[in-house]
Amino acid sequence: MRYLVLADIHGNWPALEAVLQAAPPFDRVLFLGDAVGYYPDGDRVLDFLLEVGAEGVLGNHDAWLLALEQLPVEGPVLEILAWQRKRLSRRHLDYLASWPWQKEVEGALLVHGSPCDPFTYLDDLAPAREAFACTEKELVLHGHTHLAGAFLALEGPRLWVRHQAFPQGGELLLSPKVRALVNPGSVGQPRDGVPGAAFLLWEGRKLEFFRVDYPLNRVEARLLEEGFPLWLLERLKVGQ
Template identity: 80%
Template sequence: MRHLVLADIHGNWPALEAVLQAAPPFDRVLFLGDAVGYYPDGDRVLDWLLEVGAECVLGNHDAWLLALEALPQEGAVLEILAWQRARLSRRHLEFLASWPWQKEAAGALLVHGSPCDPFEYLDELEAARRAFACTEARLAFHGHTHLAGAFLQLPGPRPWVRYGRFLEGGELRLPPAVRALANPGSVGQPRDGVPGAAFALWEGERLEFFRVAYDLGRVARRLEEEGFPLWLYTRLTLGE
């Protein structure tokens, strides 16, 4: 079975459309959190996740949107989330609220941040070592950092952990004895210096990373239509 692995869409519908146009055929969608936040079309993203029956886990922006009443209404991120929440239906909110912090799907662990803490960033080797110790899963998918890559743990008396980046795509083969923490990169807002929508396809021992270009002007026009700050567009042009 071939799985489309997505993370951190953040309401960027043009980016998700580009992924769906570029992706090879797939059987199932695994989504690693942060459907909402930053860009205006969180409702369209949630509609699509519902339509395809995606396996989803909660991201920090998803959780913040659900808990807005308990958070101070300050800062652009929370203002955007409040704007989005006012436009979501009860069905959308119930769907978001049904997502766990982590879950097993198709033999892999899905989590937004780390198996240790859904808000933790897996962006350096020591954090990855802790994460491997927090789960027995051979393969875990995570998002949150918006960086496409994978930490690999090789067996031995003192397991060795190394990291590989997949800035513009590439393929990873997982031998039976190797464990992996893999991040497909962000669909909606990459932060590794390479513009475009990032995603991955997983089938058996093979994990393939992709980066697809799309018309960023469509995002700029949506931001202008809804009065969102244009620095959100600038970030996309820089991949940060």
């Protein structure tokens, strides 16, 4: 089975569309959270995930949108989520609410942040070590940091952990004794200094990272059309 693995789309439909046009053939879609937030087209993103029957887990922006009635709507992040929620159907909301915090697929664990806590960022060796201690799974697929790469662990007298970044794409073959925390990078808002939409193809112990360009003027047009702040576009230009 070959999986298209997506994370952190954040309502950026032009980015997702570019991924779908560039992706090699795949069998199923796995989604690692944060369909909504930041960019205007959360509804279109959810339509796609529903259409293909994607198996997803809840991200922090997804959870915040669902819990807006219990949150003070202050600051641009929650204001955007409140704007998006008004445009989502009951079908969209029920679909979001059906996502678990964690899910197992073919022996791999899907989670937005860390196996210890879905809101924890796996952005350094210390939280990565803690994450490996929180699960016995050989492969964890996660998002949240918007950084394409993998933490690799090898058991010995002590746990040996290193990080390998894939901002420009590349291939990772996992040996039988290695455990991995793998992040495909963000479709909608990369933060590793490389513009473009990131995604991953996973098949067995082979993981292929991709980064694809797309016309940012389409994002700009949507931001202007809906009155969204243009700093969102500036982030995309520099991959931050």
